[in-house]
Amino acid sequence: MRVTVDRDRCSGHVRCAALAPQVYRLDEEGYAAAGAHPVPPGQERPAERGALACPEGAISVSR
Numbered sequence: 001m002r003v004t005v006d007r008d009r010c011s012g013h014v015r016c017a018a019l020a021p022q023v024y025r026l027d028e029e030g031y032a033a034a035g036a037h038p039v040p041p042g043q044e045r046p047a048e049r050g051a052l053a054c055p056e057g058a059i060s061v062s063r
């Protein structure tokens with residue numbers, strides 16, 4: 001599984017990283033690190049919850 005963060009949509013709500021800190025990292029400006037990131041083993045559920053929690057719909061999940 002991997003997650004992809006659309007930097008154009010991210011507004012820095014940080015709900016993703018709060019729910020799944022091992023999946024979503026923040027950049028130096030406090031936005032979720034953009035691009036595609038592999039989900040570590042065992043983090044699939046938090047990754048999905050973090051994606052669903054984003055109010056901007058900035059995260060997509062692919063398997």
Ligand code: F3S
Binds near residue numbers: 005017053055
């Ligand atoms: Fe950005 Fe959404 Fe996370 S706005 S910081 S991707 S909760």
